[in-house]
Amino acid sequence: MRRLGLRRRQDGTTHIRPGGALVLCALVWVLCGATTLQAFWLLGADGWRFAVLPAVVSAVIWVVLWAPRVIVREDLIEVRNVLVTHLLPMGAIAHPRLGAMLRFDLVPAAHEETTAVVTAWNAPGVGRDRPRDRLSRSDPRSAHGSPTARENWAERLRRDQLTSPSHVAVAAWERWTAQDAQTRGRAGPAAEGLRPGETDAPSAERRLNRFTLGLLTACVLAVLVRGLI
Structure with a gap:
């Protein structure tokens, strides 16, 4: 079950999600699909009134459990949460932490005292002792x-x-860090010369999930229209 949510794609990326979430999505979608088909079978075109709620539930399940994931690339980790996606270059990650949840401590920007933390809320963590x-x-x-x-x-x-699927992200960061250290060592001390307060670490980016926001808006409007008609 834990490995069910770990998928390696042909483009070299690895997608991490909880296996239980995928199973729950499949069950809910099957149930909602059967309910919708039954509504149209019994009521014909008027069955749309009873098909709205299953469609909304299916969309919300997709937004909450299916779309959020962690995508591991060679030099970047993409954390897709429900409303926001974080693009974390390996050099922008100070340290990944894998506990009850997967978290990434980011390298502070110049003249910043606090360390930003990005949490992948839908990534599997470590199991608890029974x-x-x-x-x-x-x-x-x-x-x-x-x-x-x-x-x-x-x-x-x-x-x-080590047995958690999310360890793939930690291992990818560790490999990148080791390779970066070797590269800096071969480049010599001149490559590491920075002025005080400067850093050569790339910055992390965040962006809104516009498709998710649009889908949630459409769900709200569908429910309102169903209630008014």
């Missing part, structure tokens, strides 16, 4: 039979991070 597992690990009798019983919290967290 109470039964925590109790079994804390039981001294289980320490002799299972190697995983002796894992501490940090080891379990690292293992969960």
Whole structure:
């Protein structure tokens, strides 16, 4: 299930979404489609009144669960949230954090004291320990039979991070950082000379999801028209 939302495209990009969200989208769309077909089958053209709500629900599910994702490219990570998309060049990311959610700490711009954080709210995080597992690990009798019983919290967290689909984004940033360090090393000290307060890090961009906003507006208007007619 966790790997269901991890898709590598032919153009070299990797799309990350929760596998459970994709399954939920499919179930809702099947149910809404069956309801719409039944309405038109029984009522003919007048069935549009009963087809509006399933269509709105399908659109909202697409906006909330299907469209948001993280797209990993060789030198850029695109974080598509519901209303805003963040374009994060690898050089603009100070550190990715993979916990309950996937977050990116950005490199502060010149003369900025605070660090901006971009959260990919629809990207899968690490799993939580089940109470039964925590109790079994804390039981001294289980320490002799299972190697995983002796894992501490940090080891379990690292293992969960490596198995999370979102670790693809973290690994891509780590590879880019290593390659960038090698490039700077070969270029010599002159390539790193910057004036105080300057930075050669590219800036992150954010843009509104206009199609999403238009779709939500159309849903609101459809509901209003249905109520008035």
